[in-house]
Amino acid sequence: MKKLFLFLMLTVASMSAFAADASVEAYMVDDQQVEQLIAQSEDISLSVVQNDMLQNQSAMTAMTAAPAQVKANKEFVPALLLNLFLGGLGIHRLYLGTKPLTWIGYILTCGGIFGVVPLVDLIVLIINNDNLSPYIDNPKFFMWAK
Secondary structure, three states: OOOHHHOOOOOOOOHHHHHHHHHHHHHOOOHHHHHHHHHHOOOHHHHHHHHHHHHHHHHHOOOOOOOHHHOOOHHHHHHHHHHHHHHHHHHHHOOOOOOOHHHHHHHHOOOOOOOHHHHHHHHHHHOOOOOHHHHOOOOOOOOOOO
């Protein structure tokens, strides 16, 4: 059985080798066509690229202004609900834009010093529900501390 399988594999391999030899001619590169394409091509210098960058400067300023819009879109209700249900994990701080090290600190301190920090965060969020800007992107572990 092994000999028959080996014979079939060799037969298939040799047939595919012959088929490959027949198709090689279809993939020949014509050097004259390549040279003609190169001669007809357009040279793009660094000055052209710099001019394009200057023309697209308004698009780049719009991209840099995007984080300010994201900061303004933080709302009270999602922050409150995240604090209420996932406060011990610091997910509300992640929503408000705090760096990952801060909300990882919530996890490592057993839910923000055994749940005390998220409880105070909840109270602070409820009291200051009209203005969340001091708490957005706040890097401090205690977000209410000044």
